[in-house]
Amino acid sequence: MPPAVKLPARAHLAALAGAGVGALSRVTGRGGGSVVGGHVILALEPKALARFSAGRRVVLVSGTNGKTTTTKLLARALSSAGREEVITNATGANLSTGLAATLASGRPGATAVLEVDEAWLGLVAGEVEPAAIVLLNLSRDQLDRNNEVRQVAERWRRACGALRPGSVVVANADDPLVVWAAAVAADVRWVGAGLTWTSDACGCPRCGGEVHFGGGPQPASKEQARRRAAPGGWRCASCGFARPDPVIWLADDDLTGRDRDAGHVDQVNLDRIDLPGANLPGANLPDTNLPGANLPDADIRELGAAWAGHAGYAVEASGVVHEVALRLPGRCNQANAVVVLAAATSLGYGASGVLSAMAEVEEVAGRYATVRSGGTTARLLLAKNPAGWAEVFTMLTPPPGPVVVAINARTADGQDPSWLWDVPFERLRGRPVVATGERYLDLAVRLHYAEVEHACDPGLLSAIAASGPGRADVVANYTAFHQVLAATRSTGDDRARRGPREAGPREAGPREAGPREAGPREVADREADRGGAGKGGLL
Amino acid sequence: MTTVSVALIYPDLLGTYGDGGNAMVLAQRLRWRRYEAEVVTVTAGQAVPDSCDLYVVGGGEDLPQALAAARLLESKALHRAVASGAAVLAVCAGLQILGEAFAGAGGEAIEGLGLLPCVTRISARPRAIGEILVRPAGRWSGLGLLTGFENHGALTTLLPGAAAAGHVLAGVGNEDGTGEGVVSGRIWGTYLHGPVLARNPRLADLLLSWVVGDLAPLDDAEPSALHDERTENGPGERRRAGGVLGAPALSWAKGHLGKLASQKFAKQPEVRQTESG
Ligand SMILES: [Zn+2]
Numbered sequence: 001m002p003p004a005v006k007l008p009a010r011a012h013l014a015a016l017a018g019a020g021v022g023a024l025s026r027v028t029g030r031g032g033g034s035v036v037g038g039h040v041i042l043a044l045e046p047k048a049l050a051r052f053s054a055g056r057r058v059v060l061v062s063g064t065n066g067k068t069t070t071t072k073l074l075a076r077a078l079s080s081a082g083r084e085e086v087i088t089n090a091t092g093a094n095l096s097t098g099l100a101a102t103l104a105s106g107r108p109g110a111t112a113v114l115e116v117d118e119a120w121l122g123l124v125a126g127e128v129e130p131a132a133i134v135l136l137n138l139s140r141d142q143l144d145r146n147n148e149v150r151q152v153a154e155r156w157r158r159a160c161g162a163l164r165p166g167s168v169v170v171a172n173a174d175d176p177l178v179v180w181a182a183a184v185a186a187d188v189r190w191v192g193a194g195l196t197w198t199s200d201a202c203g204c205p206r207c208g209g210e211v212h213f214g215g216g217p218q219p220a221s222k223e224q225a226r227r228r229a230a231p232g233g234w235r236c237a238s239c240g241f242a243r244p245d246p247v248i249w250l251a252d253d254d255l256t257g258r259d260r261d262a263g264h265v266d267q268v269n270l271d272r273i274d275l276p277g278a279n280l281p282g283a284n285l286p287d288t289n290l291p292g293a294n295l296p297d298a299d300i301r302e303l304g305a306a307w308a309g310h311a312g313y314a315v316e317a318s319g320v321v322h323e324v325a326l327r328l329p330g331r332c333n334q335a336n337a338v339v340v341l342a343a344a345t346s347l348g349y350g351a352s353g354v355l356s357a358m359a360e361v362e363e364v365a366g367r368y369a370t371v372r373s374g375g376t377t378a379r380l381l382l383a384k385n386p387a388g389w390a391e392v393f394t395m396l397t398p399p400p401g402p403v404v405v406a407i408n409a410r411t412a413d414g415q416d417p418s419w420l421w422d423v424p425f426e427r428l429r430g431r432p433v434v435a436t437g438e439r440y441l442d443l444a445v446r447l448h449y450a451e452v453e454h455a456c457d458p459g460l461l462s463a464i465a466a467s468g469p470g471r472a473d474v475v476a477n478y479t480a481f482h483q484v485l486a487a488t489r490s491t492g493d494d495r496a497r498r499g500p501r502e503a504g505p506r507e508a509g510p511r512e513a514g515p516r517e518a519g520p521r522e523v524a525d526r527e528a529d530r531g532g533a534g535k536g537g538l539l
Numbered sequence: 540m541t542t543v544s545v546a547l548i549y550p551d552l553l554g555t556y557g558d559g560g561n562a563m564v565l566a567q568r569l570r571w572r573r574y575e576a577e578v579v580t581v582t583a584g585q586a587v588p589d590s591c592d593l594y595v596v597g598g599g600e601d602l603p604q605a606l607a608a609a610r611l612l613e614s615k616a617l618h619r620a621v622a623s624g625a626a627v628l629a630v631c632a633g634l635q636i637l638g639e640a641f642a643g644a645g646g647e648a649i650e651g652l653g654l655l656p657c658v659t660r661i662s663a664r665p666r667a668i669g670e671i672l673v674r675p676a677g678r679w680s681g682l683g684l685l686t687g688f689e690n691h692g693a694l695t696t697l698l699p700g701a702a703a704a705g706h707v708l709a710g711v712g713n714e715d716g717t718g719e720g721v722v723s724g725r726i727w728g729t730y731l732h733g734p735v736l737a738r739n740p741r742l743a744d745l746l747l748s749w750v751v752g753d754l755a756p757l758d759d760a761e762p763s764a765l766h767d768e769r770t771e772n773g774p775g776e777r778r779r780a781g782g783v784l785g786a787p788a789l790s791w792a793k794g795h796l797g798k799l800a801s802q803k804f805a806k807q808p809e810v811r812q813t814e815s816g
Contacts, residue, residue, distance in 0.1 A: 140555065148600050203552065203603045210583055237584075415669065415776070416688040418732045421560025441765040445737050446560075448761045449567050 038097030052103035063136025081353030156181035192249025209238025374465030436463035558597025596633030670773035671710030687731025
């Protein structure tokens with residue numbers, strides 16, 4: 001038990017007041033708790049982040065994509081492998097107010113694993129003196145608010161340069177912007193986590209020159225991986241700024257490399273709209289009457305297993321290979337797991353305990369959860385930007401599995417949905433597709449020009465039901481995703497929401513902010529915090 | 540039949556706002572009318588061809604924008620294409636590059652291509668972000684209203700004798716706050732994202748008609764539905780988000796918003812500025 005940290009009186013009062021308001025806010029259903037509490041804490045104690053992080057080991061996780069999942073994997077790994085209390089902002093409240101509320105919770109001295117918004121990382125890192133910072137990737141997100149990814153990279157760079165001695169940065173060597181930021185830190189562990197989205201990175205962050213991504217995907221087999229250093233890589237043609245050698249990287253387990261190839265998208269491939277006649281609208285539209293309506297729980301459990309990812313490998317430069325087996329689907333989550341492995345081992349945790357703890361995680365704040373509407377059992381996938389969509393398309397049930405796509409354009413989503421045209425929706429040809437969400441018309445036009453046969457239904461629940469009885473994948477952007485969670489809650493069509501393996505009593509896990517992990521209700525309440533749960537006639 | 544070629548210029552430098560979508564819209568609208576059409580994607584390392592029929596130059600961040608301008612100024616390929624009658628859609632940073640001068644990352648003036656009669660300077664005003672609605676000027680009035688989303692810090696001033704693309708009903712547009720974009724010959728410069736041709740199919744066909752002449756009608760049910768929905772809801776979203784509405788725009792919006800009761804599309808709930816992840 002680490003020594004208790006004595007809080008100054010004002011900070012202590014602020015923590016008590018914040019906890020009180022947070023609890024009240026949850027009881028009255030007016031907010032997610034942590035954000036409201038955080039406002040009070042920060043009002044009473046502007047230096048709350050510094051005060052409440054004193055005496056804690058704090059790990060910060062940031063990046064455009066994967067930070068919520070990576071934070072959950074890391075929190076679970078540290079609490080399970082280290083048998084200790086870990087506090088974390090599992091609800092994804094990742095600005096200063098949410099972080100203050102999280103840090104004010106839990107036992108003094110408990111390790112904190114915090115997801116931090118990209119734009120706030122510099123400020124937060126300056127206040128909490130992190131033991132480690134995990135930097136995943138940087139690409140376009142919410143254009144109308146966060147319009148210059150290079151500015152964010154510069155802010156990260158200043159934060160990395162200002163870290164106190166002893167802090168370690170765990171950074172993705174495959175993202176030039178991340179490398180530009182992390183390279184100034186005294187202690188960096190480079191991870192070959194891959195980069196599915198290179199079009200935001202092609203101007204060299206050092207000189208503005210062209211960055212060439214060479215070598216293609218990383219090695220396709222474990223044997224290849226053992227024989228050579230992590231291939232792939234990138235280099236600026238003008239100044240020579242290049243990928244540093246990673247100490248650990250992700251490799252697939254078979255020679256097809258199918259997940260990796262499928263996930264490697266630079267831009268919408270405009271050549272692909274040159275269609276063979278078979279793909280024209282109306283041709284070969286599959287039968288939507290799939291079996292499996294009204295599945296019993298056991299079948300849903302099986303369904304969850306079928307939807308899970310296949311194994312990849314974490315390869316250390318020393319030659320050690322670890323199998324990465326996750327219940328979470330997709331190559332991007334395996335990459336996140338390799339980053340977590342690097343971070344946890346750099347903090348002194350054993351690899352095998354970290355890997356087995358990550359293998360237990362099966363849902364992250366509703367992502368990958370199973371919901372129902374009518375006769376449809378749907379798996380929820382979240383995608384917030386072009387890079388995220390490219391990743392999610394690799395996780396879909398193979399054709400002719402139906403896909404419901406839900407698009408909003410609220411503040412939290414970015415109000416300009418132009419990014420829809422950077423997403424390779426052409427890949428949805430050959431499936432039944434339903435366009436929904438508040439901006440279903442923007443999506444419908446995108447699908448129209450992509451020649452993807454589709455139906456439109458602005459109601460989220462009716463759109464899911466319209467995808468036909470049986471299974472469907474629902475891909476939604478941020479606020480649409482939380483509306484789906486809220487809607488399935490309010491109809492009671494949600495008994496499988498938490499996923500088959502977490503349906504029972506919670507296993508011993510990290511103590512989450514607030515003081516328990518956000519259930520679906522709080523996730524939905526958080527949406528209310530963000531601008532109304534939006535039941536306005538659409539659901 | 541010869542192939543109509545649509546050049547997408549430097550999507551790796553100027554593709555920040557889904558601008559590839561404009562090229563896709565142009566090519567598809569040709570193909571659906573049984574033209575052969577191809578999108579020629581020109582990345583930063585490649586030579587810009589001077590023989591394409593249409594050029595799409597999109598938006599981007601400061602550094603890549605300056606790099607793109609320097610390359611285009613050096614090769615003069617776009618100048619040659621314009622001289623031989625090619626049509627150009629220049630959006631946001633693309634519009635700025637095609638002018639006489641634009642502002643660099645530090646506010647310094649950078650030489651533009653000189654193909655559009657305008658200059659773009661850094662502005663002390665807050666960044667113009669939000670839905671924008673434009674009534675096209677006289678000879679383009681047949682286009683109906685143009686809807687888009689603007690997002691720019693710098694402001695464009697037209698040089699004497701230059702023609703704006705239209706009159707701003709909601710949003711900011713050019714420096715004077717009443718005009719949007721600039722049109723010169725067969726170059727259509729605009730701040731409208733969306734992408735602009737996805738939201739405004741008639742503008743897409745105008746650009747195409749400059750190259751191939753009269754066009755057969757298409758089934759535009761979905762693009763038209765999007766155009767109408769954005770035309771109706773866009774100004775209200777701009778107002779609720781605290782965006783700029785000029786006096787003429789305000790009076791127009793008041794009159795127009797009164798009709799919302801009969802709208803055929805779901806109205807967006809109030810948007811509040813809140814913390815987000
Ligand atoms: Zn360079």
